[in-house]
C-alpha cells in the first residue's frame with residue numbers, strides 16, 4: 227500500500243507519515259521546506275529504519291502542486307491513499323504571484339488540484355481513499371462564492387487571530403470532499419474529511435505569541451489534543467478495513483458527526499466545483 231501526505235513534516239501529519247511507515251506502507255511525504263522535510267524523514271528513518279519518499283513544493287502555488295504531482299506520476303503508477311493536509315491561516319489578505327488569495331490557495335485550491343492531478347493513480351489502485359483535513363472552523367458564518375477569496379470584503383479580526391477566511395476555506399474543503407465522494411464513490415475512490423480538534427503546534431499561525439500561548443494553553447485546557455491523538459482519525463480513515471465503507475463523512479475530534487448545514491447544500495457544492503474548474507482554466 228502507498229500513501230501520499232502533504233504537510234508531512236510536522237504535527238499530526240508527521241505522526242501519520244511515521245505510523246504508516248511503521249506499518250510497512252510506502253509513504254510519500256510532501257513538504258514545503260527541504261530542510262524540514264529532510265529532518266522529518268531522517269527522524270522516521272532513525273526510528274523505523276525505513277526512509278519515506280520526499281517531495282518538496284510550496285503549495286501556495288498551483289504550478290508547484292502540478293510539478294509535485296508530475297514527479298509522483300513519474301515514479302508511481304498507483305496511489306492507494308491521498309491525504310491533503312497542508313494548511314495555514316494567513317492573517318491578512320495578500321495574493322500569490324498567481325493571483326490567488328493565500329489561505330484559499332493553500333487550504334483549498336491545492337487540495338483540488340493535487341487530487342485532480344492524481345486521480346489517474348487513485349483509479350489505478352482499484353480501491354483508493356482520499357482524506358482531507360479540515361477544521362471545525364467551517365462552522366464560522368459568511369462563506370459565499372461571490373466572496374470566496376475575500377476579494378469583496380476581507381473578514382478581519384472577527385475571530386482573532388484567525389480571520390474568517392480560514393473558516394471559509396474549510397467550508398470549501400468539506401464541500402469538495404462531499405463532491406468527490408459523489409463523483410468517484412461508485413468507481414471505488416472514497417473521500418472523507420476530518421477536523422483533528424485543537425492541536426497546538428509551533429507554527430499553526432503566523433503569530434509567535436499566539437503559537438506560544440496555544441502550546442501553553444494546551445497543557446491546562448481540557449480537550450486539547452496531541453498530534454498522536456489527532457493522527458488516530460487519519461490512520462483509521464486511511465487503513466482500517468471498516469473505514470473502507472465510509473464515503474462523504476466528516477469526523478470531529480475522532481467522532482463521526484454532521485458538518486454544518488451549509489456543507490450539505492448540493493447547489494453550493496456543485497457551484498463551487500464549477501467555479502473552481504473555471505478559475506483553473508488558463
Ligand SMILES: NC(=O)c1ccc[n+]([C@@H]2O[C@H](COP(=O)([O-])OP(=O)(O)OC[C@H]3O[C@@H](n4cnc5c(N)ncnc54)[C@H](OP(=O)(O)O)[C@@H]3O)[C@@H](O)[C@H]2O)c1
Pocket residue numbers: 232233234235236237238239257258259262283284285286311312313314332359360361362421422423424425426427428429430
Ligand atoms: N492544529 C489544529 O488545531 C488544527 C485544527 C483544525 C484543522 N487543522 C488543519 O490541520 C492541518 C495541519 O496544520 P497544523 O495546524 O496541525 O499545523 P502543522 O503541524 O504545522 O502542519 C501544517 C503543515 O502544512 C505545511 N505547509 C504550510 N504552508 C505550506 C505551503 N505553502 N506549502 C506546502 N506546505 C505547507 C507546513 O509546512 P512547514 O512546516 O514548512 O510550515 C506543515 O507541514 C492544516 O490543514 C490545518 O488547517 C489544524
